[in-house]
Structure formats: structure tokens, C-alpha cells
Amino acid sequence: MTADNLVIGGMAAFSTVDYPQHLAATLFLQGCPWRCHYCHNPHLIPLEAGDENITWQKAHRHLKSRQGLLDAVVFSGGEPTIQKALLPALQQTRAMGFRNGLHTGAPHLKLLEPLLRWLDWVGLDIKALPADYEIITTSRYAGSESWAAIEALQNAGVDFECRMTWHGALQSPEQVTTVGERLADQGVRRFAVQIARSDQMLNGAIGAGHLSAEDKQRVRNTLSPFFETLDVRA
Template sequence: MGEKLRVGGFTPFTAIDYPGALAAVVFCQGCPWRCRYCHNTDLLPAKAPSAYDWEQILGFLASRQGLLDAVVFSGGEPTAQNALETAVIQVRALGFKVGLHTAGVYPRKLDRLIPSLDWVGLDIKALPENYAAITGVEGSGKAPWQCAELLARSDTPLQVRLTRHPVLTSDTELEQIRHKLQELGIPHLEVQRCNSEKALDQTLKFLS
């Protein structure tokens, strides 16, 4: 048997995580970045113990056929796990649409997944050269913009969003990001306010 998806959290019902659909959300364990405003810090360690078993979640989803429309894989960073592709296939076999929340960390993995995805929420954090100031990882800005290009060329319904803290994203950079996305053919950027109360970097609470 192959590697099972490591699950750090599960929401059995939501009306807000997949546009226009009733969905369940699977929070995948592990992320290679340490974004300063991350508020799901329990999901960051790749091998953290979990009370959730993927096979049990599949059983639950099977019992919700006809009641739920979709399953969304979130995180953490779902594409960090090789088991995600198999999990997506299993969910589709149950008749659900599949959504993905991703920060665009692994373009090649995303490229393989795109044909099996019905909707993607892509987080764009900064211009490529400014990513490390948020993620803590040098060179992290190239991959997300590659993913934006891949998704712009696909027919997959897409929402691109940016979490904004005023210290991390200036008005000028925000407009530059919008322009860069428009050049790719992505007309809209959803800007969401940073909730710094549970942020990984607690100094953000005192900066404005």
C-alpha cells in the first residue's frame, strides 16, 4: 500500500471554502515555508502526530455522497505530500468535485494535478523578489508565479488571493502584483486582511 495522506484537520461541512458548493475541507499536514502571518501553525510540521486517519475520512465522505458537492484540500501545503494525487483520485471516484488551496510551492506537482481539479485557490504573497521576507525561504518567489502561469493557461476555475499585512505589502507592491497578474490573464486579486492575533511571527501584532 502506498503512502497515506497525512491529515492535520478536517471540516465536515462548509459553504465558504468552495465557491457555490457545499464542501468538506481536508487540512493536509506539513508546509516547507514559515510565513510570518501563518495562523495554522499546528499544520506546519510534516510529521506531527494526528488524530485524523485518511481512510476514516474517506469512509465519512462516502456516507455524504449526494449531500456534499465537493472536497477541498487545504493545509499546510497539500502539494507537499506525494499522497495527494492518490487522495484526489479517491475523492473523485466518490463523485465529488475537487478543490485545492495552495501557495504554489511545487509547480510540477500542480501541473500533474490540474486535470483532476475543479477549482483552485492560489495564494500569491508578494512579487517574486520579495517572497523570502514573508516565507523565510530564499528563492521561494519563483514557484508561485510559475503556478499562476500554469493556472492562467488552464481552464480550471481560479481564485488568486493575497493576505495583506501593511508592513509586508505596500500599496505600490499591491498594484504591481495586480498588474503582473493581469499580464498573465488573471483579472482579479482577492485581498484579505491579515489576522495577526495567531500569527507565527507575533511581532506583526504590534506593527502597522
Template sequence: MTPERGPEGLRVGAITSFTTIDFPGKLAAVAFIQGCPWDCTYCQNPWLRPFKFDPQYEHESWESLIALLSRRKGLLDGVVFSGGEPLSDPALPAAIKAVKSQGFLVAVHTSGAYPAVLKEILPDIDWVGLDIKAPLTDPAAFRNIIRVGAGEEKTLDSLDILKASGVPFECRTTCHPAFLSEEQLLGIGVSLAAKGVKSYALQPFRVPPGFESESLYPNCPPDYPSPDLQARLRSLFPQFAVRR
């Protein structure tokens, strides 16, 4: 990662002005940060993967995010930095501090690809959504999804950092029977529960709008994950959800 820079350089690919689901219990805006070091086979935001803006897509800016927050002060509780992989952007730490200085809470969604950055920003973070791509004890399955080599050790490091920090967090897995079996999903759940994770969610894959012809997979079948698997996972965590 290159040295930290000011928030005005933040690569804001898109903004959602209002959400009730991306920051549990809070009303928030979402800033989607351009760029991700991984090449997940099921990527939900493929236009955000390159580190440079693609001219065929419109993008936002730090200034547009600040303008939104100025209009929504008193109406929004916080801001979610998502992606892409928001921790890949050297401007993120400064952007988080700037948002906090305006009185907003801050959440991040991350794959765990940058554990050192996660540790740096956690003192300013109010909630984290950590993606668990595949069983952390199965490097082959993990790398089959991210398609860039190693990654599971970084996610494990990030999980350990989160647990030690005391910052509230959720682990979540995007799933589809073509790349994660129910046995594998149960294995992920068992391993996370053993590590003391309290909140886990499954996110059945949906084809990103406009990318139907490019998607490797159709939308998840309605009977996946099965009711039996859902019940078994629900028994492992104080908080468990399936988000379709």
C-alpha cells in the same frame, strides 16, 4: 518530493466538515494537509507547518475524511485540500483520484511551491486557489515573507501552468501593512491583471486563535486595505473580493 503513495498515507492534520467559502459556488469539506516547505512570517495555520504531526495537537486521518464523505454524499459538492501545503504530500494525487471516484469535485489551495505536482494533478482538479505571497517581480519582498529562500519563480511557474490548463482559479494574497504596503498590493494586482488573471482576492491577516502571544502581528486595522485601493483593484479584475 518522494514517490507517490496510496491515499491512506495522507497526512490529514484537520478537517472542516462544511464550508461555503473555500470552494466558490460549492458546498464542501476541507482537509488540511500537514506540512509546508515555507515558513511564512504570518502563517495562518502554524501547527500545520511541520511535516510530522505534533503530539500536542490532535489530528485527523484519511479514514476519517472518507467516513465524513460517506455520510455527506448528496449533501456536499466537493472537497478542498488545503494546508499546510497539500501538494507537499506524496499521497495527494492518489487521494484526489479516490475522492473523485466517489463523485465529488476537488479543489486545492496552494502556494505554488510544487509546480510539477500541480501540473500532474490538474486533470483531476475543478478549482484552484493560488496564494501570491508578495510581488512576483520583487524577490526580496517575496523571500522576506516565506523566509526559506527562493519561491517566487515556483509561484510564477504554477501561475503559468494554471493559465494554460483552463482550470478555473483564483489568486489571493494575505496582507498586512507590516509586511505589504498598499503600493505593493497594487503592484501585485497590476501584474496579475497583465497576465490575464480574472479573479483576485485580498485576505487581511487575522491572528490564528490560540496563537495571540506568538503572532508577530496584530489583526489588520479596519481601514486596511483602503477603500481607494480596493476600488483600483476592483477595476482590474472581473472578480475581486476582500475577505476578512
């Protein structure tokens, strides 16, 4: 398996938001084992690429032209860890002098672990408490390995933040704060609560899930003392 096998569904040539405090190019990889109701990239769920697919060769040429200008490359999705070609791609971007970032829900810990030595930062999606993952992902076997990834990242010394997508129809403010408190108990120092985007969702039947300003502020006030950084992102 080589990096040439990477199935890329899209690329952001320049991003200031995908890797904290660094300028990055972001590659969106195809494929995801979950079907989260609020997924805003449903076109990335199939493993096969659509009409807009980008080859690794094209992405690699772009990255070479940005050496010295960009700090990092972020691999997002979809769920990038399910692609075996991710490892050689990480090795190549590291050899080019870039920091490596990863956005992952860590559905399978055994797929994440071989990547850890090649990663500089991870945005770990935590969907809910382990027992509530099926409500979000529609998968009966989701949750435990995602939470286990926290300890794996800590043991590997990889910088990371945990992030949770909040949709008002699926999670109450109390559920969000409970997740945050549990993360703090496990030594997580950076947590971001991302408000679900309703303009494009896999399951539009759940509606917009409106959240009041009071609900958002209550979550922010409750959780801020537990973390070095706590963001509530619209």
C-alpha cells in the same frame, strides 16, 4: 503511495467559504516548506501530524456519508502539494463524484502539475512579487514557481482565483496594488485580498499590522477595474 498515507491535521466537515459557490468538506494537510510570518496555521507546518490527526480512512467514511449532500472536497494546509498521497486522494474523491478544490502556494511547480487533471478549482496563494517572497516566506528560493503556476493553471483549463494575504507591517497598499496589476497583466480574472489574522501567527513579533479603512478602500478602488471579481476579505 496510497491515499492512506495522507497526513491530515484537521477537517472541516462542512464549509461554505473554501470553494466559491459550492458546499465542501475541507481537509487540512500537514507540512509546509515555508515559514510565512503571518501564518495562522503554524501547527500544520510540521509534516508529522499532532494529537488531532485524522486518518484518510476516517475522512473517506465521512465523505461517503455526504455523497449527494456536498459538492466538493477541498485540500488545504499547510501546503498540500508536498504530500505524494494527495494524488491518489484526489483520484478517490473524483471517483466518488465530488469536485476537487485545492488551496496552494505552489512552491514547486513539478508537484502541482501531475495534480491538474484531477482538479476543478484552485485557490492560488500569491504572497508578493517574486523578488519580495523571501520577506514573507523567509525562503530564499520562493516566488518564481508560484507565479509560473498561473500559466500552468490557465493552460490546463482549471478554474482558479489568486489570493494574497495582506499584513500591514509587511506590505504597503502600493505593493498590494502592484501585485494585483501584475496578476491582471497575466490574465488573472479573480483576485482576493485577505487581511491577515493577528490572533494566531507564526511570528507574533510583527504585530497586528493595522490597516485603515481608507487603505483597504484605496486598494479596492484601484484594483476593481482590472478583475471580474475583486474581494477584500477581513
